[in-house]
Amino acid sequence: xxxxxxxxxxxxxxxxxxxxxxxxxxxxxxxxxxxxxxxxxxxxxxxxxxxxxxxxxxxxxxxxxxxxxxxxxxxxxxxxxxxxxxxxxxxxxxxxxxxxxxxxxxxxxxxxxxxxxxxxxxxxxxxxxxxxxxxxxxxxxxxxxxxxxxxxxxxxxxxxxxxxxxxxxxxxxxxxxxxxxxxxxxxxxxxxxxxxxxxxxxxxxxxxxxxxxxxxxxxxxxxxxxxxxxxxxxxxxxxxxxxxxxxxxxxxxxxxxxxxxxxxxxxxxxxxxxxx
Amino acid sequence: xxxxxxxxxxxxxxxxxxxxxxxxxxxxxxxxxxxxxxxxxxxxxxxxxxxxxxxxxxxxxxxxxxxxxxxxxxxxxxxxxxxxxxxxxxxxxxxxxxxxxxxxxxxxxxxxxxxxxxxxxxxxxxxxxxxxxxxxxxxxxxxxxxxxxxxxxxxxxxxxxxxxxxxxxxxxxxxxxxxxxxxxxxxxxxxxxxxxxxxxxxxxxxxxxxxxxxxxxxxxxxxxxxxxxxxxxxxxxxxxxxxxxxxxxxxxx
Numbered sequence: 230x231x232x233x234x235x236x237x238x239x240x241x242x243x244x245x246x247x248x249x250x251x252x253x254x255x256x257x258x259x260x261x262x263x264x265x266x267x268x269x270x271x272x273x274x275x276x277x278x279x280x281x282x283x284x285x286x287x288x289x290x291x292x293x294x295x296x297x298x299x300x301x302x303x304x305x306x307x308x309x310x311x312x313x314x315x316x317x318x319x320x321x322x323x324x325x326x327x328x329x330x331x332x333x334x335x336x337x338x339x340x341x342x343x344x345x346x347x348x349x350x351x352x353x354x355x356x357x358x359x360x361x362x363x364x365x366x367x368x369x370x371x372x373x374x375x376x377x378x379x380x381x382x383x384x385x386x387x388x389x390x391x392x393x394x395x396x397x398x399x400x401x402x403x404x405x406x407x408x409x410x411x412x413x414x415x416x417x418x419x420x421x422x423x424x425x426x427x428x429x430x431x432x433x434x435x436x437x438x439x440x441x442x443x444x445x446x447x448x449x450x451x452x453x454x455x456x457x458x459x460x461x462x463x464x465x466x467x468x469x470x471x472x473x474x475x476x477x478x479x480x481x482x483x484x485x486x487x488x489x490x491x492x493x494x495x496x497x498x499x500x501x502x503x504x505x
Numbered sequence: 506x507x508x509x510x511x512x513x514x515x516x517x518x519x520x521x522x523x524x525x526x527x528x529x530x531x532x533x534x535x536x537x538x539x540x541x542x543x544x545x546x547x548x549x550x551x552x553x554x555x556x557x558x559x560x561x562x563x564x565x566x567x568x569x570x571x572x573x574x575x576x577x578x579x580x581x582x583x584x585x586x587x588x589x590x591x592x593x594x595x596x597x598x599x600x601x602x603x604x605x606x607x608x609x610x611x612x613x614x615x616x617x618x619x620x621x622x623x624x625x626x627x628x629x630x631x632x633x634x635x636x637x638x639x640x641x642x643x644x645x646x647x648x649x650x651x652x653x654x655x656x657x658x659x660x661x662x663x664x665x666x667x668x669x670x671x672x673x674x675x676x677x678x679x680x681x682x683x684x685x686x687x688x689x690x691x692x693x694x695x696x697x698x699x700x701x702x703x704x705x706x707x708x709x710x711x712x713x714x715x716x717x718x719x720x721x722x723x724x725x726x727x728x729x730x731x732x733x734x735x736x737x738x739x740x741x742x743x744x745x746x747x748x749x750x751x752x753x754x755x756x757x758x
Contacts, residue, residue, distance in 0.1 A: 242621045242625075242626050243622060246618050246621045246622075250610060253609075253614065254609050254610065320605075322604050323604045323605045323622070324582070326580070326678070327622060327623065328580055328581035328582055328596075328598075329622055329624070392531075396529065396531045396534065397529050397530050398530040402531060499584045502582050502583060503521055503522075503583060
């Protein structure tokens, strides 16, 4: 693996150029392109807000901010994995003709999505300031949260892109799995609802709460919310600060997944060009 | 002066797994988990070969004989199953029409991308940007998206990038057959210049005339092994006799 990393370092300009290509193509050399790519989450968030505010009446003030704050990292997660499936396959003809570290394709596609997340978070900051949210020192921790979120997504992207080369139906599986996973993350709800749910027996709440945090993405999303937004109260739920054990678990799991994903990708990459 | 050959192959073998029922979906992989069947296909079966510095080697053979596999092993697209591949010097593969190009990017953006794909550092490519585009005679199309290029223009751009990566060893797989007469002449001229500067070329071609014109040595690959290796006219003669015999045998059958 060290040899692979060294080789990747020699090709670092390739990763950079592929990122630039991805962003240029996606935004078609225009600023409007970026706003178009924000349109999808904004429409979803608007819909969710209206439903929760007026139909389901959840009663947490500024609920849209909480949903949007979770939606941006979720878009990063989902788009990165669906792009990862395509990242190697789209360059398949090239792969059979010329050598370069294949992982550059996957890494570049995740980094392109990461830059997109950063831009979206930038817009979100402006939105927060417009709402009158005070600037907090906790915002400085945001890059750490983003970094570990990146490790998690990159690790999964390695698995997805390597398997997509050999199995055509991988993208359907990824699609179904991410749709299901959406509900395992606190996006349209807040995770504290588990702790305050009247439907779950009191003895089980704590245990479910623990198992729920085996999912690093859930912890990250809570992290984004707690770092960026004020504590929420309402609807009989109070904000529970993140537990250090959960943060440590999410960090370790994400890092291990990245290393494991890279090892898996490397064990397969020489067979990409030999696919029957 | 380093006396080692540019390329050294020792008993090089490459096996591909040919699946009887190709498993291309996870569903099929799960269903056929216990009964996966494949056949070993030895695309190269023990090739030993030295290519000296400055040589121009043409690889000929029928379709499926293993020529492209050989080139793929030289370009590190595949790992050998067994044997040794030793390549001394920077290798560049002359890519097929438009491989690695993106239709939505401009000519200039594509040059930058293609250069780094071929292993150059970004600032090296930037430094050569003007000459590359001038050489391809595409100054007027520099900022136009590649979509608006003709096939010949894309070809020129790709060739130009490969030339400017300044490789010590150039691999060419059947690329010279495309492009118009004038461009082919230009390619041949460039290959001459490349040869004169003492660099090594390995190319695969079905075009006997090109082989005759360019190659100093010909290797005939047949069913994964070297059938003949030597001076251009001699090997070409043997190969053409063989091809004629085959054609006659097929006509009789």
